[in-house]
Amino acid sequence: MTELESETVSDLLQKMVISICGEQKPDVLRRFMRFALGLLSSTQGIETFREDELSVASHIKSKLSAHDAIQFDRLHNDLKDKPLKNRLGILIFLLNMGQSAEQVKEKYFTFPDTRLGLHSPMASSSGQSSQTSCAHAQIVPASSTGSSIRRFPANPSRIFNEDCVSEDVLVRDLIYSFQGIEGKILKLDSNYGFQIDSTVNVNRSHRQAVLRLSELGYLHNVVRKGLDRMSVAGAGIVADSFVAALHQELSEYYRFIAIMQEEVNRAQGPLGLDGVTLSHLHLWAYDPLETLKWMASIVRACRGQKGGALASAVYAFSHHGDAVVKRLVKRILQSVCDPLYNMLMRWITDGELDDPYKEFFIEACADVADDRMWHEKYQVRDSMVPSFISKCQAKKILGTGKSINFLREVCKDFAPLQGRDTGIFKNNSQDSNVEAFFDMDPDGHLQTMMDAAYKETSIRVVEILTKQYQLMDHLQGIKGYLLLGQGHFIQHLMHLLEPELAKPANSLYPHNISSILETAIRATSSKFDDLDVQRRLDVRLLAPSESETGWDVFILDYNVDGPIGTILEPNRQTYQTVFFSLWRAKRMETILSAIWKQQTTSAKMFRKMREVLPIQNHIHLITSSMVHLVHQMQYYFLFEVIECSWDIFAKQLGQADSLDDIILAHNNFVESVRRGTLLDEQSQELMDHLRSVYGPILDLQNLEENFLARATQEYEARLNEEEFIGVTSEKTKKWGKTKAGDIENSERKSAFMKYLNTLSIQLRLLSRTYQDRVKKFLLMLASAEDVSLQLLSVRLDFNEYYKSKDSRLVAPLTYQHRRQNEQSLLSCK
């Protein structure tokens, strides 16, 4: 500071002292002067202005009423373009002076008498000062009450009860607790909740409010802990996105806390407006509290869940009336469903499963062979089906991807899905689709797309199977060969195989029979058939056991593989058993027709042997009845069962638009054939009995063959005898009959007669056995549940021959019997 300046300063100071103190005695003035100089010079060097002009200005404004503040702003602006060297200094000075004035005013307010007394002498010193002090006197009451109101609620407890914790502290602690942090007063308890520290004395009304508010912190902790537990490694993509979604919601909550904290800071700062009270917090925390409550319950419900199950758990919350909750759940659900949706899209468009955490509702089993792939490789994982997807939809989705994989892996068809690039699939990337995923609007875009994809792939599969792999040809082949549709072929095959199959089972060789089979195929018109079908025909021999002939082990087989195998392979066994049973029936027919043929051809021969006629007649009768039964059975099996089922099957095949439909139709067909040919479990008894009915036929064959041999032998012996008498003796001129010859003849004759007697007894026995068995069989048929079997029973006994012999047979067809049966059935149940 230069000399000149300091001089000016001291001059100015002197002037100031004089102007403030008015006319005083010089020694007083000097004292003041000294004091002022001392103070100023001692602080001269210290220029620690932390304040900047803006903050000082705002400080000043905060001291003024609204109207005055505006005025001050204007003046301050004016001041800015005025030539002042130390504007800041002047402002600070004024500010400090203003404060002092306020204090002075308070003094005046509290001691009005002295102020009034003081007023008059002041007025004399300067007119202006009296004016301003008058203005003070008017303003004072208003401003002082204002300030006292502001201070009062800030620390009420300090006024009423010194021990209680003040509301400000509580508010601060609460804000900590909102973030799950322990404060001085609120302590964490074992359940992540907050309790007021028992050593701290808190006003009772505050205590309640604080506890109510601390729920927010508790819920926050619950959500956080739940999320931490869920976000362990390997929890899955869906769980991860769930956690992410909730974290996002939490960050919204943190934003709210930050705003509150800001509010508190502003209230505590120098420019403090009203302080933040517990009621404020209550008001502000209302919405976040609701949100947190829902988040906590969602987290609780989703604990330990993953994948589709997690989506279901969240979805359960989405049907809530409150729009806020609904929106919250929807946000979470959206992000939860996003990975699932992506998996779904990849599955139904590319058939790819990208599911390292087993979250998707379709699972793939490894190590499944191609021909079992359709049935076993892909399954719906029931626990992971989100509740917004119905069983039927899940099945459709499964079918779509399965079809794609089937085409690719089994059919080796790598052509991309035709409709992939059409508009339906293009909109995939739209965000709204995730929403559509859990909305599952039946007419919605996603639904249409899934249906379209399903239909397209399914139809493609069906097309490939029927066109490229000739499914129909194979089915026709099976029906023709295994189900005896090609009668002439079977006839021929049986004819060729007869000598071979009569051998014991363990001396049969498949290659021999295969060559016979080939011969049969070539010989019959089936050579016009598809070569592929014929090539697949094969011979199978069951494991032979003792005393079995070739008839008991021979089976025709149909080799299936590739895509066709998917449909046919599971039913291969059934086809074989059906063939076995039909083959036996066919054989009975062949035997009977052979008997008949022999009888007819030998009839001429036997015309001369009168004693044989009754036997022949008897055999003829038995044969006829057997032929009738066997023919009726065959007709029933081949026409009523197989052809009718085939008709239904063919119709269903025509309508089928997915592989599943075909498989279902085929299974139905096979099942109905199995049931119709009495091979299912329920008609086991019937089948066994039918087999026992076949028994006498085989016996008859033996008897007949023996008889024929004996009769022929006898016939030839007689012929020889006569020839000897008629021709030889004539030539040799000897007696045609000798004694020895006569004895021999009569012995032979008597032996033959004896044989005929036993034969007739045997035949009678056989006939009775046969009839008994047939009667029993008819009875079983008539009392069967199936109407077609009852009708079969009627047809087998068309002339009521058996009925007239057995009165029991009449009963089953009467109404009374039927009702009794039903009643007993009901009572059984």
Next chain:
Amino acid sequence: MPEPVNYQVNAARKTFQTLHQISKLLNTNLDAATLSICVRLCENGVNPHALASVVKELQREVNAMHNAQTDSGTSKTSLTK
């Protein structure tokens, strides 16, 4: 060059008026003369805080002296004269 001087004087006056208004707004209890002296002191680089406290102290002293004088009523009347 009378004009610039005039202008400067005018500007100074306006500035002072503005400051005076602010002072009134803040109820600083200073008359125009004292204010102008204080402003000049500030312009000279005096610490404003210290200055404010000096002014307040002086005012307090003066008040105290006035009070003392009012107690002895005669001296007061003589002073006013």
